[in-house]
């Protein structure tokens with residue numbers, strides 16, 4: 001039996017280089033040896049965009065296209081849509097009993113998000129509870145490994161707490177603990193050097209950005225403001241161009257000698273940026289090309305097939321969970337929801 005990998009993204013916009021470095025590159029690798037699930041987390045996206053559900057809808061197929069474009073292969077990975085699997089919502093309800101409000105309020109990722117969104121004391125319950133729903137996503141598929149960025153570690157920790165508590169309380173082993181698999185770059189900085197690359201901060205290079213935009217964004221990258229003449233010594237730390245070269249340039253030795261040269265003086269930002277631009281253009285061209293040939297109808301079909309498979313697996317876990325709780329009254333079979341498609 002292959003081990004299971006599962007991860008997901010909120011479909012609120014196209015994916016960018018932060019996703020590529022943090023998780024997508026790992027997923028492309030993992031699919032050869034793992035039974036991999038890749039989830040379009042539209043339910044979770046709605047915790048943010050419940051006032052504008054159209055935005056979530058519009059981005060479902062966009063993100064699915066990004067998956068296919070980077071090389072997530074529907075023959076090897078199960079791509080599915082979270083909202084079409086009601087079993088995940090059901091699991092969430094049973095898990096909610098096992099988590100206190102204060103435990104949720106301590107989640108560092110959620111805490112940061114609450115501050116960013118300026119919710120104050122008016123946090124919607126759905127938002128506060130999204131880590132519980134994420135625990136349902138993870139456990140529903142018997143996940144072993146979750147390939148994610150660093151900000152998702154608290155979610156996996158909570159999922160494992162729920163698993164231990166559930167299994168202990170109801171004397172079962174139907175839920176499984178999982179572990180994170182961090183990408184080579186756990187947190188890619190934005191082009192402004194201020195925070196992590198993100199769509200909402202408008203500081204990311206998107207996988208489907210056209211070549212001129214990529215070039216412009218590389219040119220706009222934050223380097224070392226005190227590095228004025230080529231001969232001046234420059235700072236490597238906090239220099240966005242080096243952060244991106246570290247993440248995406250495949251010759252590490254060359255980069256380390258460039259870093260040396262840059263800090264000694266004698267390497268200009270223009271030359272450095274042109275090296276990065278070339279590297280990114282080369283990497284993103286085939287992704288953009290692949291995307292161009294994807295047809296909406298085929299993407300949708302991939303999502304439907306993946307969702308059908310994911311649903312029957314989640315139904316199996318839900319049946320085991322209900323049986324552990326002693327509420328499988330009518331002996332429902334795992335496949336009961338199957339003919340919804």
Ligand code: TRP
Pocket residue numbers: 006007008009010039041044134137138146148152
């Ligand atoms: N929280 C993740 C993000 O914002 C998306 C997500 C939802 C997820 N469910 C998941 C990631 C389960 C890993 C596993 O990117």
